[in-house]
Every structure is written in C-alpha cells, then in structure tokens.
Amino acid sequence: MTLKETIETEYKNALKAKDKNKISTYRLILSSIKDLDIVNRSGPNKKDTDDEDIKKLLKKMVKQRAESIDIYKKNNRTDLLEVEQNELDILAGFLPKQLGEEETKKICADVILKLGASSVKDMGKVMGELKKTHADEIDFAKAGPLIKELLNN
Numbered sequence: 001m002t003l004k005e006t007i008e009t010e011y012k013n014a015l016k017a018k019d020k021n022k023i024s025t026y027r028l029i030l031s032s033i034k035d036l037d038i039v040n041r042s043g044p045n046k047k048d049t050d051d052e053d054i055k056k057l058l059k060k061m062v063k064q065r066a067e068s069i070d071i072y073k074k075n076n077r078t079d080l081l082e083v084e085q086n087e088l089d090i091l092a093g094f095l096p097k098q099l100g101e102e103e104t105k106k107i108c109a110d111v112i113l114k115l116g117a118s119s120v121k122d123m124g125k126v127m128g129e130l131k132k133t134h135a136d137e138i139d140f141a142k143a144g145p146l147i148k149e150l151l152n153n
Helices: 003-017 020-041 051-074 078-092 101-115 120-134 140-152
Strands: none
Touching: 003 020, 003 051, 020 051, 020 078, 051 078, 101 120, 101 140, 120 140
16 A cells, blocks of 8 residues: 555544544645645646655645744643644654654664774764665754764764
8 A cells, every 4th residue: 555545544433433633733734735636736747646656745734844843842821732733643644653863873884994984074974874884763853963072082
C-alpha cells in the first residue's frame, strides 16, 4: 500500500470515528498531495507523485508545525499549541522514525572517518554522504551542528 493510500484509509477511519481533529489534518495532507500531483503533472518534468515526494511534503509540513509550536510556546498560546501539536503527531506518524542524538552522532562520526574529513570545509561532503545513505532517519537540522562539533575537535 502506498503512503497516499495509507493516508486515505486513515482519513476514512477518522470520518467513521467522527474525530474532527484528525479529519481536518488528513484533509490538509490530502489537499497538499493533490497540489503536489498537479505540480508534478505540469511543466517540463512530468512524473507521477511517489512516496518519496509525499515524504518530502510531510517533512516540510512537520517543520512548519514545529516552528509554529515554538512561537506559540514563547507567546503562551496553549490553545493554538495543542492544535499544532496534534497535527504534528499525526504528520510524524507517516514518516520513518528519526534517530536520536547519540545514534546520529555515531553515524556522523563514522561518515567523517570514512570520507577522511578533517575540517569544516569538508562539511558539504559529509552532509551529501549522509543524505545519500540516511536521508529518512536523520534530522539534518540537528546533524549540522553535530558535524561541525566533530570536525572542530
């Protein structure tokens, strides 16, 4: 079952359960996927939307929710914070689990050793290799500072 089909199934289940929070989030996801389908069908690079495209979209949506949550925390808006957190939890449920900081640090150190990186100038090479091998499991916003730290030591 593709990721889109899984989301559609979850949407139908939420409709049956009359869970308003989930229904609105799934509608948001499905409309974004439709927009992505339209973009992919038009233009010079025509292609079908696949699971990788949907994962990128979901990651972007998760990042937006995380930024909103930070803002709401700073401004003590618990009402809005709760809504965003629920959406973030639903969105994150469709993405592969992210590795923790220790595992990320170990993988970064291994890649640095493998590539023979010695200074911050090599950071691009390290990030490129990580994106090739661990794109779904590493949060690159957290990996960047870890790589810098490892290369400076």
